[in-house]
Structure formats: C-alpha cells, structure tokens
Amino acid sequence: MTTTAPSVLVAGGGIGGIAAALGLARQGFAVTVLEQAAALGEIGAGIQLGPNAFHALDQLGVGAAALEGAVYIDKLVLMDGISGERVVELPVDAPFRRRFGNPYAVTHRADLHRCLLDACRENPRVWLLTRQKVVRHERNGAGVRVFTEAGQVFDADALVGADGINSRIREQVVGDGPPRVSGHIAYRAVLPIEQMPEELRWNAATLWAGPKWHLVHYPLRGWKLFNIVCTFHGERTTQGAGEKGSRDEVLARFQELCAKPRAILDSLTEWRYWVLCDRDPVAYWSDGPVTLLGDAAHPMLQYFAQGACQAMEDAVCLSHLAAAHRGDFAAAFQAYQRQRVVHTARVQISARLIGDYIYHPSGVGRQVRNAVFGAKTPEQLYDGLQWIYGGSGLPGGAGAAVG
Ligand SMILES: Cc1cc2nc3c(=O)[nH]c(=O)nc-3n(C[C@H](O)[C@H](O)[C@H](O)COP(=O)(O)OP(=O)(O)OC[C@H]3O[C@@H](n4cnc5c(N)ncnc54)[C@H](O)[C@@H]3O)c2cc1C
DSSP: OOOOSOEEEEEOOSHHHHHHHHHHHHTTOEEEEEOSSSSOOOOSOEEEEOHHHHHHHHHTTOHHHHHHTOEEOSEEEEEETTTOOEEEEEEOSHHHHHHHSSOOEEEEHHHHHHHHHHHHHTOTTEEEEOSOOEEEEEEETTEEEEEETTSOEEEESEEEEOOOTTOHHHHHHTOOOSOEEEEEEEEEEEEEGGGSOGGGOOSEEEEEEETTEEEEEEEETTTTEEEEEEEEEOOOOSOEEEEEOOHHHHHHHTTTSOHHHHHHHHHOOOOEEEEEEEOOOOSOOOBTTEEEOGGGTOOOOGGGSOHHHHHHHHHHHHHHHHHHTTTOHHHHHHHHHHHHHHHHHHHHHHHHHHIIIIISOOHHHHHHHHHHHHTOOHHHHHHHHHHHHTOOSSTTSTTOOOO
C-alpha cells in the first residue's frame, strides 16, 4: 500500500505503542508498529486506571469501549496489614467522578490492549507487524532507518521507541545502561470469585500494607475474578518478568499478614512473579525524529498504578503535537519532551516515595503513615491527586486543546 502521509515507525506493541499508533493514525499519519512477539497481546492480569487514563482513552476515541469491560470500584482502601485496621478510604464513587470527569476503574490488561488494538485494526493508516525485533536505528536524511534482528530494514519520517523498560531505542537516544533492579518482587495471580473469601469480596481496590510487603486485591471481568498482587522486598538482583512463582515463598514472606486476607494466599497455588525495575528520571529522551514513550521513556515502580496511564497520556500528547507541528517531527518531539518530562519524572519519584513511606514502612514510620492518612478527608485526598488525575497528556489538562 502506498501513502503520501508522513510515516512513523513505532517499536513495540504494548499498551503504550498501540496507543501511540492509534493517536498518530487519528491525526493522519501512516504508522507501522514493529512488535518482537509472535502475537500482539497482554498478560492475564488486572490493571488499575485512574481518571487520567480515561481522559487519554477519550482523546484516542476509545474511552467508552475501554469502560465496557471495566469494573467501577467504589473506593481505594488502605488497610494496616498487621493489625487489620482500616487506615484510610478514598471514595471513587459519583462525587469523585464528577470532580475528575471520569471514573477510577479496574480492568483486565488484555481487554484494555484489545480495545486499543481493535481501533488500530479498523484504521487504514495502521500496519501491525509481529516477529519484528528492532535492534538499532540510524538517521536517514531527515528521516530514520530501523534494522530488525531478522535483517529487515524499515524507513520512515520518524521513530517512536515504545519498546519497554529494556528499550533498544533508548540505548541509542539516552544510553543510560540497564534499568535499576529494585529487588522488590510482585507476585500476581487471578482468583475465581468463588474462591475469594466472602467477607473480602469488596467493590474496592484494597491494599494491606506491612513492613516491606503489601497485598492488593480487586474484582475483575464482571466480578468473575479477583486480581491478586503480593509485593515484597526480595533479594533478587536480576530482572525477571512473568516467571513461575513459588507458593511457599509467598506464604513465608506474608507470615505477619493478619488472618482475614491471609486466607486469600492459602487458596492460591498458581503464581507468576515480576522483579520490579525502574530508572532514574532523565531530562531528555528525544533526538531529532526519534523519541521514546511509556516505560521506554520513564519506567516506574508500580506503586502509583500509573505506568500504563502515563504511557497513554504520552500517546495523546505526542500525536497532538506531531499534528500541531505539521509533521516536523524533530520540533514536535522536543515539544513533547518539554511537556512530559517533569510530569512523568514526578510520577516516577512519587512511586518510589509511596513504596517507602505509605506501603512498606515499619515501626514509627508505620505509625506516622496511619496517623497522617487516617486524618485526611476525601476532599484533601482529592486535592492532593488533582495534578495526576486531572491530566490527559494534553497541555492544560483533560479537556484542553493543544495550542
Ligand atoms: C506488577 C505490576 C503492576 C502494575 N500495575 C499497573 C496499574 O495498575 N496501572 C498502570 O497504569 N500501570 C501499571 N503497571 C505498569 C504498566 O504495566 C507499564 O507501565 C505499562 O505496561 C508500560 O507499557 P509500555 O507499552 O510502555 O511497555 P511494555 O508493556 O513493556 O510494552 C513494550 C512492548 O515492546 C515490545 N518490545 C520490546 N523490545 C522490543 C524490540 N526490541 N523490538 C520490538 N518490540 C519490542 C514488547 O514485546 C512489548 O510488547 C504495573 C506494572 C507491574 C509490573
């Protein structure tokens, strides 16, 4: 197929890459996604999406579709995992939705990815290629040339590296070496609703916090499943994603967890684990017609539940600015970087702080957490979250147009 529209290559077909492809195609660009895997898809686990994710999905034209499969929870609950006391609740019901203009919802990753993918498949300006592992790129006149492991070569006017935390594109643009291995381990599983203890079938994203560990649960897929994530400070020094986990390790690490939520762990036998990695924020990630997005640009610990939300905001920002600069990608990518670096760096840093001071403190730090958050009103909590839940990736917040 031939096209006269400016062309963009997107390396990586995760949530960020597919969102970027959709955003760019909706702005009139011809987009080719190069994904290393044999098939496009996501892992079988849940994901929390703040209102900012839905603002971004609205901008991408798939907000309603994304909400179809999602569960609208009523609250986010922080429990003291040792004493079992409720520390604080953040209501995310009707007043929250009115305040932020969209819900806080939980969904299945595969459902979210599929709704972005379906919209790409319906768009004649998107080409989706699998088994295409990008290994390097070089400048080609005003454009860019990309080389794959299998020896194929792709030329385009611009390149977006959405190839995740170990990005090959980042290696050449930023060159800051491998990610930081935090050693924190997240064990994930999904539990059929019948196996979830009845007294914990809450319509909430619930987090049981303990010293250097926490457990999260929330309902998924029309209440057929519960998503379970157990995170603790481990000793592993190498990366790992989706490895088969050991039930004994989880039970040993969560011995101090109070009885009610411990019953969840007793009934689970199948676990997969991820070794959590991030990077220190950087001030630049664009080089001429090449830029980065999502985890390739600003990988973060999961503790703010914002990695994918920020990747989708990036996609909105990038595609609007590419259109506003009429395909002058070098200028557009500098503007995108100016717009996104401080915001996403703040999320990266906040994610680390949330882990240290809210989810994992012990001793007097735990008491401080319980006292400070126990005293907060919903309005105070909402005010503290405006900077993140009010965003969509567009300058000026959710509804603003790019100037
Ligand atoms: C335990 C856990 C819980 C989380 N919970 C949440 C949450 O609740 N809410 C939230 O918003 N975020 C959450 N996150 C973060 C979120 O999962 C990520 O930030 C998000 O998926 C990043 O998307 P991405 O598209 O940038 O990168 P990825 O999802 O890493 O996608 C990168 C894609 O690029 C492909 N690729 C890699 N290298 C190459 C190459 N060389 N050539 C071609 N293709 C390549 C990969 O196969 C993959 O498809 C969580 C993360 C973890 C670990």
